[in-house]
Amino acid sequence: MIGIGVLRGMGVTFKTFLETYPWGRGLLRALRIPTTNGLVTVEYPDVKQQHHERFRYFPFLVYDQTPDNLRCVACKICEQECPPACIHIIGPAKDEQGRPAKAHGRTYPVEFDIDISVCMSCRICVDVCPFDAIEMDNQYELSGFDRFGQMVFNKDKLLKPNDYFQRIKPTEAATVDARLAAKKK
Amino acid sequence: MQELDQVFVNAKGWLLSLFPIGLRPWVSIAVSVGVIAAIAPFIMMYLTWLERKIIARMQNRFGPTRVGVYGLLQPISDGIKMLIKEDIVPRGADPLLHILAPILSLAPAILLFAVMPFGRNMIAADLNVGLLYLFAISSISSYSIFMGGWASRSKFSILGAMRGVAQIISYEVPGVLSVVAVIMITGTLSMVGIVEAQADQWFVFTPWGIVGCLMFFLSGVAEVNRTPFDMPEAESELVGGFHTEYSGMKFALWYMAEFLESFAICAFTTTLFLGGWQGPAVPFWVLGLLLAVIVATGTKLPAPIRSVGAAAMLGAAVLWRTQVIPSWAWFLAKTYALVFVLVWLRGTFPRLRVDQLMGLAWKFFLPLGLVNIVAAGIWWSLRETPWFGWIASAVVLALSAWALVLANKPEPLQPRTYIYAD
């Protein structure tokens, strides 16, 4: 019979229309029609979506206790492996005699820049880092008007404490901490 | 209750009484024109809001929520945005026609309001050729669409304009034919006369009336280029069709014309087939009482639904019996119900192809419209025995519709098979 398909389609949209209102859901329930909560929109600036712990955005550098005690030793593996080549490291730092300078028993980078407008959040830098010095952040509200001033993150902007890492990614941070503790022994 | 019904009419009468007798006809015209000119943009603005809200809800979304409570100020912010946008005339376009076209499309849309009977005694001009005026005015939009498409000097615009003209001219024929039956039965072209003829029975409750109503409504949808008949705009194919090259306020004028015309189509369908400003002639309050009893005693329903439903039905029955609902409220309620249907169609369907659209008009609606006149004739000549006339005309219509479907051999009737390979 011609026309039935059209009417059934209209039925589907009307059911969805009703499902978005509490009274509509009540009506459908009263008629013994299975319902779901119709509204799926997350009203973004007011309500933020609950992201999973593994949600990754741009990388950051982890430090323990004080910012000069950063885990990065400027080995430049991440710079080499970064697919879009957005990491730029100068270092390791040298003292006046040209010998590697050390802080807390480790070499450290002079400059560490990540061009986050080029970064594609692939997480390869985290995978390859032998020192667990770089991790993925979950901050995503980073828009700005200045391409080089705001979109190129330098060392100061990238450094974040281990507490922060433990807060945003508890499971991953726990395994990393366990690994580092095992290494120390 | 009479006061509420006539509140706008009395207000106008009071306003007129402030002026000397000689000026009153002129003031009366000025007031009517002023009111229409003031409410038309308002109606259009809130139709866009309504459409966005309803379609959003059908798509699991909120729709506009940001500007004002429930996004109620959204149309105003849209209007401001449109006003401050750059007005672009493409190079090589005809600037004069380019600006005239949207104006020419808006003017008839507003003119249609002149013969719209909003309520008892609430019509700007009760022309005795009201229906003729309706069709004469509404056909002007084909000129404006072609003008706009041609003046834009864009291939997409030309294609859209060609489609628009073909479609509007084609759908005018079934549109007029569907109304011929109404003219036959009522013997008048005046809108007020037609509404008053439906005091005993809305025409939609007769076989020829329901067919005519559907045909008039669908042809109207086609004439105002809305989904599923939005061929001239065809966003996915022709970018924007005839208004591809329009921006800013000129674009807004096109939209205003489209929305006002779709409101007009709903209003005139209400007037011609749904009893206009009149409440249901059938003693619906009896039905309401009956429903109240059924709902109250329905054991399958949960208790709150039962009590609320019964109270609502009882209330509705009392309202109907005492006739407190003013005529203009009836008219607006019916019209907005049709507007909801219009939006519902848009939210559900894809559009037809241009040749299928023409086929529908010429191969199905046109013959059915002619049969419908015959059916109305049968119904009228057998009015002494109403049930027999009703059945006879229904049979004629059903048989011819079925024959038309068979004669057109629509491909969707063939079933499809799918094989599974392991």
Next chain:
Amino acid sequence: MNSQTHPIETELLEVSLGPQHPSTHGVFRMNATLDGETIVKLKPVMGYLHRNHEQIGEGITYIASFPFTDRLDYFCAMSNNFGLALAIEKLGGIAVSERGEYLRVIMAELTRLINHTAVTGFLLNDMGAFGTPLLYAFREREKILDLFEAASGSRMMCNYVRPGGVREDVPEAWLERAEKLVDGYPAFLDEFEKLLTENEIIRQRCQHVGILPKELAINASATGPLLRASGVDYDIRKVDGYSIYSRFNFRVPLGTVGDVYDRYYVRILEMRESVKILQQALKEIPTGAAISPKGLAMVKAPRTFRPPKGEAYGRIESPKGELGFYLVSDGTPQPYRYHIRAPSFVNLTILEDMCLGHKVADVIIILGSIDIVMGEVDR
């Protein structure tokens, strides 16, 4: 004057549909020649989104190509990763962990669900629906993307599958969540079909439009649902039996006419089969490591992976068709040659043959029914 003796002189109209056009699925251009509304000639123009994917891949390590493959067909990142992983495994002889195999199949089939629902929604959008089917499709897609985010950390650019398995195991309770979603999927498909399958307008628009004959489809080496809708039984999951697909019980739906409607419906049927595969895989998945030791070593230090000289071709049945990765190694950490057989690109070459004689409106839905993503076509 004597217009009866002379035919009306008409002119052909050349319209450039695209590269900026609402329905070309990205920056794609069709130079159409119209007689009235009928297509008499159509020339597809590609290359507006070319971004040197293959050349870049020859300058970086094998692993570093994975995030770039996410951007090929951005609807099916997981499948793309899977294809490249297969090629690298063949080249370097890397064993795959058992749990990794299952996780990869689960991800690939979830990707198929995403792609097929979304493409059906887009097809309806091309037909002029005001986005309703598309938004229903996206509503379900978001749920699957949530799963992807929980597993890989990213919704679309997953970068999850690695040679030897997957980068990291799925988090706790992920499998139960996936199972719940998969079990609820047929109900959504029923609703979706109720909206579309029987709809007369859609049948009018789609049936007998853009018919692709069997012979032409084979000659043009079309693959995927496009080929199967024309009635050719060719599904790489069955033909090649790659990964662990031979362990699952599923069927391959075939169309009979080969028009737009068949392509739509074959996709719906394929989704139902994918749901079956997913249910089996989620039930049978073993515990253990998600990645084999050799694969893990490669992830940790990409430059240590130096495959022997030689070549390898890994192919999968991606939602769009046969997605093949061809790698040539010269013994260095970077591939000597890296080539992709993109299904969208190959399927697009027969666009003109399907469109001739149809109306402008049909071109759009035929293009929509081929299911292209410009990121994959232009690479």
